Amino acid sequence: MTGGSFSRVGVVGLGTMGAGIAEVLARGGLAVVGIEVNQDALERGRGHLEKSTGRAVKRGKLTEDAQREILGRVALSTDFADLGDCDLVIEAVPERLDLKRKVFATLDGVCRADAVLATNTSSLSVTDIAVTTERPTKIVGVHFFNPAPVMKLVEVIRTVLTEPDAVDRVAALVKDLGKTPVTIGDRAGFVANRLLFGYLNQAAGMLESGHATRDDIDTAMTAGAGLPMGPFTLMDLIGLDTCLEVLEAIHAETRDRRHAPSPLLRELVTAGLLGRKTGRGFYDHGAPKEEAPARADGPAPVVGVLGTGALADAFAAICDRAGAQVRDAAADLADCDLIIEASGDAGAGRELLAAAAQAAKPGAVLAVTSATVPVAEAATASGRPADVVGLHLPDAAGALAEIAETVATGPGVADRAAELAGRLGLTVVRCRARAGFIVDALRFPYLNDAAAMLGAGYADPDAIDAAMTLGCGYPTGPIADLDRLGIDRAVAVLRALHAETREPALAPVPLLTEHVTAGVPIR
Numbered sequence: 001m002t003g004g005s006f007s008r009v010g011v012v013g014l015g016t017m018g019a020g021i022a023e024v025l026a027r028g029g030l031a032v033v034g035i036e037v038n039q040d041a042l043e044r045g046r047g048h049l050e051k052s053t054g055r056a057v058k059r060g061k062l063t064e065d066a067q068r069e070i071l072g073r074v075a076l077s078t079d080f081a082d083l084g085d086c087d088l089v090i091e092a093v094p095e096r097l098d099l100k101r102k103v104f105a106t107l108d109g110v111c112r113a114d115a116v117l118a119t120n121t122s123s124l125s126v127t128d129i130a131v132t133t134e135r136p137t138k139i140v141g142v143h144f145f146n147p148a149p150v151m152k153l154v155e156v157i158r159t160v161l162t163e164p165d166a167v168d169r170v171a172a173l174v175k176d177l178g179k180t181p182v183t184i185g186d187r188a189g190f191v192a193n194r195l196l197f198g199y200l201n202q203a204a205g206m207l208e209s210g211h212a213t214r215d216d217i218d219t220a221m222t223a224g225a226g227l228p229m230g231p232f233t234l235m236d237l238i239g240l241d242t243c244l245e246v247l248e249a250i251h252a253e254t255r256d257r258r259h260a261p262s263p264l265l266r267e268l269v270t271a272g273l274l275g276r277k278t279g280r281g282f283y284d285h286g287a288p289k290e291e292a293p294a295r296a297d298g299p300a301p302v303v304g305v306l307g308t309g310a311l312a313d314a315f316a317a318i319c320d321r322a323g324a325q326v327r328d329a330a331a332d333l334a335d336c337d338l339i340i341e342a343s344g345d346a347g348a349g350r351e352l353l354a355a356a357a358q359a360a361k362p363g364a365v366l367a368v369t370s371a372t373v374p375v376a377e378a379a380t381a382s383g384r385p386a387d388v389v390g391l392h393l394p395d396a397a398g399a400l401a402e403i404a405e406t407v408a409t410g411p412g413v414a415d416r417a418a419e420l421a422g423r424l425g426l427t428v429v430r431c432r433a434r435a436g437f438i439v440d441a442l443r444f445p446y447l448n449d450a451a452a453m454l455g456a457g458y459a460d461p462d463a464i465d466a467a468m469t470l471g472c473g474y475p476t477g478p479i480a481d482l483d484r485l486g487i488d489r490a491v492a493v494l495r496a497l498h499a500e501t502r503e504p505a506l507a508p509v510p511l512l513t514e515h516v517t518a519g520v521p522i523r
């Protein structure tokens with residue numbers, strides 16, 4: 001049996017998270033007492049448990065006998081008195097302080113004096129809950145991630161009142177359950193939500209402002225940044241009501257308007273469209289799956305790649321893979337369908353593009369690749385602004401191309417650029433010409449927030465990286481990302497975003513500029 005110093009654990013509230021937590025505990029061999037307010041809610045909780053373990057049986061991950069054993073370890077009840085002999089009780093009721101306080105008052109009455117009481121809150125202050133109990137030293141936060149049986153992170157939150165022994169015992173339990181505890185202090189959003197929700201809210205703002213479509217933003221972040229889910233798919237998984245609550249709580253602490261919930265998110269919540277759990281949120285989950293658009297075919301285009309360096313090499317390699325002819329000399333551009341300025345240098349690039357604009361045939365598309373120099377500026381300087389689009393590769397070795405049109409781009413030119421990029425084997429998303437296109441505009445503010453968290457001493461690099469990889473399934477954590485993508489690149493994109501929006505929180509934090517000046521990585 002696992003569980004360390006705990007052998008019998010109560011879970012109050014068997015919604016998605018509570019049932020997931022109960023399953024994790026029972027899978028770990030612990031006796032679990034699951035409590036709901038009434039019989040209907042209890043049956044729903046039983047349904048969650050049966051469905052989730054049934055899914056594992058169907059996938060051949062669990063035998064029917066093992067499922068029966070796991071479910072047999074969970075005693076379900078509507079009577080709080082059944083928690084009397086639990087060593088630990090985890091509360092997972094809806095995110096309302098008054099409700100949580102009421103539950104803790106009841107727990108105070110029925111639980112043993114030495115029992116540890118934990119809240120799975122994702123947005124409320126653990127301290128706010130602790131101070132109204134009769135055992136503030138035994139109150140901790142245990143923050144699981146959705147889906148609880150799958151995600152490996154649990155944030156263990158200590159308040160200034162919690163006794164170290166209670167925190168250590170809970171962290172040991174988390175380890176015994178096969179998960180990774182990250183122990184931190186009580187700040188709104190803890191580590192993962194604090195970093196995740198600024199990004200999710202910004203994605204909602206992008207959609208609302210018409211910068212890009214829902215599907216293109218989701219595709220950009222999966223295909224371009226390697227995330228397991230795009231922001232809208234993830235918000236629908238988390239539940240839009242929860243997203244709204246988490247943002248409100250983080251905003252109340254930071255007063256950063258980037259955390260003020262997007263009006264679109266609020267509207268969806270008001271309309272009762274809460275995501276997967278209600279069948280509709282950003283997506284309609286009942287609708288038949290749309291077929292992926294067919295890959296653009298047709299002969300491989302003739303492509304001019306201007307400039308020397310890593311970016312030009314990356315475009316040349318893409319063309320090679322697609323069997324496209326590449327021209328790299330200014331004198332050879334006359335038959336090019338697409339000319340890509342990939343010098344990586346604003347001044348030299350402008351000259352190269354202006355020369356290419358003179359040589360290019362009518363109908364050729366001219367593309368600029370910088371995420372920091374405004375596309376419109378390069379387009380105007382080229383003398384053929386109607387033929388110019390932005391064409392950005394968030395990852396030079398990746399398969400995603402972001403195509404941006406300016407107000408001066410001619411009708412059909414961005415469509416043609418998208419088709420040509422598709423014929424080069426790239427996955428294409430479209431957006432307006434704004435600093436950072438989609439991927440960089442979303443990921444560098446998040447990386448800046450992670451650097452700010454590190455600079456403030458709230459969590460160390462390992463904890464920050466573990467929060468995002470194990471809690472949200474990111475392929476790499478933000479601190480590792482900063483070193484991988486380049487702190488100088490992060491600073492350049494952030495400065496461009498700040499120059500464009502004048503949003504104070506988008507200015508690179510001192511820790512980043514200091515590392516760039518010193519020329520040393522963050523780790």
Ligand code: 3HC
Binds near residue numbers: 056146147
């Ligand atoms: N319940 C139980 N198990 C589930 C599940 C669910 N709802 N969804 C998926 N799984 C299991 C599957 O059974 C499978 O397990 P197996 O490998 O043992 O067979 C495994 O997860 C992978 O599932 P799939 O192959 O069907 O799906 P994917 O490969 O697409 O992975 C995912 C699904 C694990 C959910 C992945 O997309 C992911 O990591 N997404 C990011 C989720 C995330 O960010 N969560 C944190 C949100 S923030 C939060 O919860 C905090 C809160 O305070 C708001």
